[in-house]
Amino acid sequence: MPPAPRQPEDHRDRPALLEARGLALSRNDEPIFGPLDFALHPGEVVLVEGDNGAGKTTLLRVLSGLLAPTSGEIRLAGEPLTLARLSPQVALLSHANGLKPELTAIENLRFAAGLLGTRPGLSPTSALAAVGLAGYDDVPTRQLSAGQKKRVALARVLAAPVGLWLLDEPYANLDRAGIELVNRLLENHASRGGAALITSHGAYAYTSGTPRRIRLRGDADAGAGETRAAARASTVTESRA
Amino acid sequence: MKPGSTLAACTALVRRDLTLVWRRRGDAANPILFALIVVALFPLALGPEPEQLRRISIGVVFVAVLLAGLLALDSLFRADWEDGSLEQLVLSPHPLSLLLACKIGVHWATTALPLILVSPLLGELLHLDPALRWLLPSALLLATPLLSLLGAVCVALTVGMRRAGMLLALLVLPLYVPVLIFGAGACDAAQAGLPFLAPLLWLGAALALALVLAPLACAAALRISLS
Numbered sequence: 001m002p003p004a005p006r007q008p009e010d011h012r013d014r015p016a017l018l019e020a021r022g023l024a025l026s027r028n029d030e031p032i033f034g035p036l037d038f039a040l041h042p043g044e045v046v047l048v049e050g051d052n053g054a055g056k057t058t059l060l061r062v063l064s065g066l067l068a069p070t071s072g073e074i075r076l077a078g079e080p081l082t083l084a085r086l087s088p089q090v091a092l093l094s095h096a097n098g099l100k101p102e103l104t105a106i107e108n109l110r111f112a113a114g115l116l117g118t119r120p121g122l123s124p125t126s127a128l129a130a131v132g133l134a135g136y137d138d139v140p141t142r143q144l145s146a147g148q149k150k151r152v153a154l155a156r157v158l159a160a161p162v163g164l165w166l167l168d169e170p171y172a173n174l175d176r177a178g179i180e181l182v183n184r185l186l187e188n189h190a191s192r193g194g195a196a197l198i199t200s201h202g203a204y205a206y207t208s209g210t211p212r213r214i215r216l217r218g219d220a221d222a223g224a225g226e227t228r229a230a231a232r233a234s235t236v237t238e239s240r241a
Numbered sequence: 242m243k244p245g246s247t248l249a250a251c252t253a254l255v256r257r258d259l260t261l262v263w264r265r266r267g268d269a270a271n272p273i274l275f276a277l278i279v280v281a282l283f284p285l286a287l288g289p290e291p292e293q294l295r296r297i298s299i300g301v302v303f304v305a306v307l308l309a310g311l312l313a314l315d316s317l318f319r320a321d322w323e324d325g326s327l328e329q330l331v332l333s334p335h336p337l338s339l340l341l342a343c344k345i346g347v348h349w350a351t352t353a354l355p356l357i358l359v360s361p362l363l364g365e366l367l368h369l370d371p372a373l374r375w376l377l378p379s380a381l382l383l384a385t386p387l388l389s390l391l392g393a394v395c396v397a398l399t400v401g402m403r404r405a406g407m408l409l410a411l412l413v414l415p416l417y418v419p420v421l422i423f424g425a426g427a428c429d430a431a432q433a434g435l436p437f438l439a440p441l442l443w444l445g446a447a448l449a450l451a452l453v454l455a456p457l458a459c460a461a462a463l464r465i466s467l468s
Contacts, residue, residue, distance in 0.1 A: 064332060067468045092332055096325025102264040103257070114253020115333045 015078050016041050017089070017164045017195045018063065023072035025055070025062055032058050035072060042163065042193040045186050049200060056199035057095065060166045063197065064092045076164070091116070091160040093167045097153040101142035105133060105152045108141055112156040119161045127159040128152070132181060146173040151181070158185060165189060165196035250335045251343045258347040261320075268316075272309040272352050273359055279305040280363045291368040298367035299377065299428040305363065306356050306381060307388060307417055311410060313352040314392040317344070318400045318463070327400075331467055338456035341463070345393045345456065353385035376431050383444040384424040390448075390455035391416045397462035420444070 016039040024034030033055035040046055050056045061067040063074060065081050074081040076089055099108045109124035122130075128137060131151040141149060150173050157165055170182045186196050262269055283301050284294060321327040330340055360378050361369075369377065395412040399405035427440035 061468075066328065066331065090332065092328065094325055094328060096323070096328065098325035098329040100257070100261060100320075100324060100326060102261055107257070107260065111253050111257045112329070114256075115250045115329065115335070117249075117334075 016075070017077055018197070019075040019078075020063070021073050021075075023062065023069050023074060025058060025067070025070050034069075040164070040195045040197060042195055043190045045190050045196045045198065047198055047200060057168050060092065060094070060168050060197065060199060064090050064166050066092075089162050090164045090166060091157045091162045093153055093157050093165070093170060095168060097149050098156070099141045099149055099152055102140065104138050104140055105144065105155075106137040108152060109155055109159060113159060116160045116162075118159050122159050124155075124159065127155040130158060131155045131185075132177065147175060147178055150174055151178065154182065154185065158189075163194045165194065165198075167196060167198040169200060170198055171200060247335045247339065250333060251339060254330075254340055254343050255347055258344060259351075262347070262351045269351060269355070272313045273355050275312060276305040276309040276356055276359070276363060277366075279308065280366050283367065295368045295370060298364055298369040299373070299425050299432065301367055302360055302363045302369070302377060303381075303384075303421055303425045303428075306353075306360065306385065307421060309356055310353055310385060310388050310392065311413060311417075313348075314389075314396055314413065315406060315409060317348050317393055317396045322400045322466075327463070328467065331463065337460040337463070341393070341397075341459045342452075342456040345389055345459070348393075349386055349389040353381075353389060357381045357385060370432050373428055373431060376437070377428055380424045380427050380441060380444070383441060383448055384420050387420050387444065387448045387451050388417060390451040391420075394455055394458045394462055397459045397466060399466075400463070401466040420447070423447075 018040040020036055020038050022035045022037060024036070025032045036059075038046070048056050048059060058067065062069050065074075100111075103111070105128055106124055109127060113124055118124075125137060128134065131154050133148060133151050133155070136144070136148070141152060144152065150170075154170065157167065165186075167182075171179050174182065186198070189196055280301060283297065287293060287297075318327060321330065331337055333340065357378050360381055361374055364373070364377055392413050395409055395416070396405075399409050399412065402408065423440040423444045427437040427444070430440065431437040
C-alpha cells in the first residue's frame with residue numbers, strides 16, 4: 001500500500017524552498033527553541049518532533065513570518081523573509097483552523113481561493129472531494145466534527161497555489177483514514193516539487209510509508225530554558241524513508 | 242502557481258464579511274436598538290420639555306451614535322482572531338492594509354450606516370430643530386467613517402487581550418473627542434445661524450487623512466498583536 005519512496009536526490013540541485021540559519025527564539029531571555037540550521041528542498045517533507053511546549057508551534061509561526069525570530073535568518077526560495085514582506089509561497093495550517101463556523105465548507109474554501117488564489121485544475125469542490133468530504137459542500141462548518149473541520153482546513157492548504165506547507169499537528173483529531181489522507185496529500189505535494197514542514201508531538205502514528213525524508217529533532221528544549229547547550233543539541237538528522 | 246489578484250482577494254473578503262453579517266443579521270440591529278434606548282433615556286431623566294430637549298438633542302444623538310459604534314467595534318476583528326482567519330489574512334500575499342480597509346468598510350457599512358439612517362428618528366425623539374434634519378445625518382456621514390477608522394487601529398492593538406472592552410474604550414474615546422467637537426460643533430453652529438461649513442471641511446480633511454493612514458497603522462498593530 002505505501003508508495004515506493006522516491007529518490008530524494010531528485011530535487012537536491014534546486015534551491016531550497018526554505019532555509020533557516022542559526023534560527024533561535026527566546027522570550028524573556030528563556031530560549032524557546034534553536035539555534036536551528038536546516039534547509040527544505042523541493043520534494044522534501046520534514047517532520048518537527050517534540051514534546052508539548054517544546055516550541056513546535058512557535059517554530060512554525062516564526063517560519064511563516066508571523067513571529068520574528070530573536071536571532072538567525074530565514075530564506076524563502078533564496079529571499080530573506082521579513083515580517084513586512086510575507087511571501088506568497090507559504091500555506092499555514094495552525095491549531096485554529098481559520099474556518100468561519102457560520103459559512104459552509106465550500107464558502108470557506110471559495111473565500112480562501114479568492115484570497116490566496118487556486119492551484120491550477122483544483123476547484124474548491126474538487127479540493128473538498130480530495131479530502132474525502134464530497135457532498136459536504138453546503139454543510140455549515142459549525143456542524144462538522146473536529147476531524148471534518150481539519151479536513152476542510154487541509155483542503156484549503158491543498159488548494160492554495162504555494163510550494164511550501166507549514167502544517168501544525170495535521171494529524172490531530174483525524175481518524176485512521178484521515179491520517180492516511182494527510183500522508184497521501186504530503187506524498188503528492190512532495191512529488192509535485194513542493195515541500196512541507198509538519199509538527200507532531202509523537203502521539204499519532206506515522207504509519208509505514210510516511211513520506212518524510214528528513215527528521216528534524218525539534219525537541220530542542222525538552223526542559224525549556226534549562227541550558228543553552230541543551231538547545232544547541234537540536235540537530236537535523238537525516239533519515240531515509 | 243500564481244496567487245490571485247488583489248482585487249479578487251478584496252472582493253472575496255467583502256463578500257465573506259457581508260455573508261457573515263447576513264447569517265448573524267439578528268446582531269446587526271443591536272447598535273440601532275442601543276442608540277434608540279440611550280436617546281430615549283434622556284427625556285425620561287430630564288423631563289419632556291421640548292425646549293430643553295432641543296437644546297441637548299445634537300449632542301445626545303452624536304454621543305449615542307458614538308457609543309453604539311464603540312460597542313460594535315469589538316466585533317471587528319474578534320471572531321476572525323478566535324477562529325484563526327485573521328492569521329490567514331495576514332499570511333495572504335496581498336497588502337494587509339488594503340484587506341483591512343475592506344474589512345473596516347464593510348464593518349462601517351453594516352454598523353454605522355444603519356445608525357445614520359435612523360438618526361433623523363433619534364433627532365425627532367428629542368425635538369431636534371427641523372432645519373437640521375439633513376445636516377445631522379450629513380455630519381454623521383463624515384464623522385462615523387472617521388470613528389470606524391480610528392477605532393479599528395485601537396481594536397487591532399487590543400485584539401489579543403482577553404478582556405479588552407474597557408481598555409478599548411479608554412483608548413478610543415479620547416481619539417473620538419475631536420470628531421465629536423467638529424461634528425456636533427457644525428450642527429450647533431447651524432442651529433445658531435452661524436456658518437457651519439468649516440467644521441465639516443475639517444472632518445472631511447481628517448477623514449481623507451485617516452482613509453490613507455489608518456489601514457496602514459491597523460496592519461502594523463495587527464502584526465504586533467499576532468506575534
